[in-house]
Amino acid sequence: MDYLKYTISCTAAFGEILMAELAEIGFESFIESDAGIEAYVNESLFDAAAFEEVLTKYQKQEPLTYTTEKMPRVNWNEEWEKNYDPILVDEIIYVRASFHPKREDVEHEIIINPKMSFGTGHHATTYLMLKLLLETPVGGKRVLDAGSGTGILAIMAHRLGASQVEAFDIDDWCMENGNENFQINKIENVQMGLGTIRQVAPRGLFDVILANINKNVLMDEMEEYARLLRPGGKLLLSGFYEADITDLVMLAEQFNLKLQKQHTRNDWAALVLSY
Numbered sequence: 001m002d003y004l005k006y007t008i009s010c011t012a013a014f015g016e017i018l019m020a021e022l023a024e025i026g027f028e029s030f031i032e033s034d035a036g037i038e039a040y041v042n043e044s045l046f047d048a049a050a051f052e053e054v055l056t057k058y059q060k061q062e063p064l065t066y067t068t069e070k071m072p073r074v075n076w077n078e079e080w081e082k083n084y085d086p087i088l089v090d091e092i093i094y095v096r097a098s099f100h101p102k103r104e105d106v107e108h109e110i111i112i113n114p115k116m117s118f119g120t121g122h123h124a125t126t127y128l129m130l131k132l133l134l135e136t137p138v139g140g141k142r143v144l145d146a147g148s149g150t151g152i153l154a155i156m157a158h159r160l161g162a163s164q165v166e167a168f169d170i171d172d173w174c175m176e177n178g179n180e181n182f183q184i185n186k187i188e189n190v191q192m193g194l195g196t197i198r199q200v201a202p203r204g205l206f207d208v209i210l211a212n213i214n215k216n217v218l219m220d221e222m223e224e225y226a227r228l229l230r231p232g233g234k235l236l237l238s239g240f241y242e243a244d245i246t247d248l249v250m251l252a253e254q255f256n257l258k259l260q261k262q263h264t265r266n267d268w269a270a271l272v273l274s275y
Contacts, residue, residue: 002043003071006051010036014062018054020241025050026216029123042171043070089130093156098184108159111184112150113177125238128263128270129153129212132236135261136272138162141207144228146197147217147239151178153210154192155185162208168193168200197224205230212270215240219251226255231275234260238270245269 006027008018015037019030026045031038055064086096086103094106097113133153139161145154148167157165167190169175178192193200198221209225211218218237225235235257237248242264249259252273261272 003040004043004046004068005071006039006041006066006068008036008039008055008064008066010062010064014058014064017058018064020243021054021057022051023241024215024244025054026214028214040071044170087127089127090134092134093130095130095152108156110152110155110159112152112155112181113184124265124268125212125240125270126152128265128268129210129236129238130156131263132238132261132270132272133157133160133210136208136234136236138208142204142230143208143210144202144206146209146211146221146225147213148178148192149174149212151181151190151192153212154178154190155181155187157208157210158187158190165190166193166202166206167191168195168197168202170194170196197221202228204228205233207233209233209235211236212238215244215248218248222248222251222257223255226252226257229257229275233274235273236270237273238268240269242267242269245271249273 010018015032019037022039025047027039027041029040058064086094086100088094092106093108093110094103095110095112098111103109133156138157140163142164143157143162145157145165145167148154148169151167154165154167167178169178169192172194175192175194182190206228207230209229211221211225218239229235240248245262248271256275257273259271260274263270
C-alpha cells in the first residue's frame, strides 16, 4: 500500500496541535521543521473529508496551506543506512540494522532492516512497547502481535520465551519485511499474516496481546482484543497520545478490561490492561 505525504505550513505551536488531530484520523508518522510539519498516512486509510475538517477547524486562527504527494513503493533501506542509528532500551534490548556492529554486553539483540514499515524502536510507541514487554511475564505464554509492522515486538516476545507467537499486518510490504526480519533473527516458527484482525481471525485465546497501531484502529478493534484475551492475560496498547488514554480506558472498561499500568514518552503513551 502506498503512503501519502502532506506537507503543511504552520507555526510550531499549531504543528503540535495538528499532529495530535491528524493522529486521530489515521496519520501514522510526522516530521517537524521550521516551516511546519510533514504528515504521513496509509493511502487506504486516508479520510479526505476528515482531513479537510481538521484544517478548516483552525483556518481562522492560523493560515494553513499544504501540498501532497504519493510516496512511491520503494525499498527504503538505503535511506535508513544513512539515518538509522542503533537504540538501547533499558540497557537490555539493543536494536540495530544488519549493517551496524554487534554488542556483546546486552541481554537481547534484535536486528531490524525496515522497508516501508514502521517499528524500529526509534518511535516512542515502539520503545514503550518494548519496555512494557520487559515488564510482562511472557515465558511460556501465547502471544498475538496485531499490526506487527517490522515484526520487532513479535521477535522480542519470542526472545522472552513465548511458547507461541502469531503476528499479522494489513500491509503486504510489512508482511514481507516482517518475515525477512524473522529470518534474520533466526526465528523459524513465526510467520507474518496479512489482513486485519477480523480477516486473519486468530483462533483460541492469548495470554498476551500486543497492538501498537493508532487510536482509531485500537478503538475499533478493542472488542476483538477483549474476546481473544485469556482471563488474567495482558493487553498492551500503544500508538496514541497521552491525551487519548481516557477514551481508550473508558472503552476498554465496557469489555471488563481494567487499566493496570501506563508509561509515557514524548507525549505518546502505552497501556497494560487486563481482566
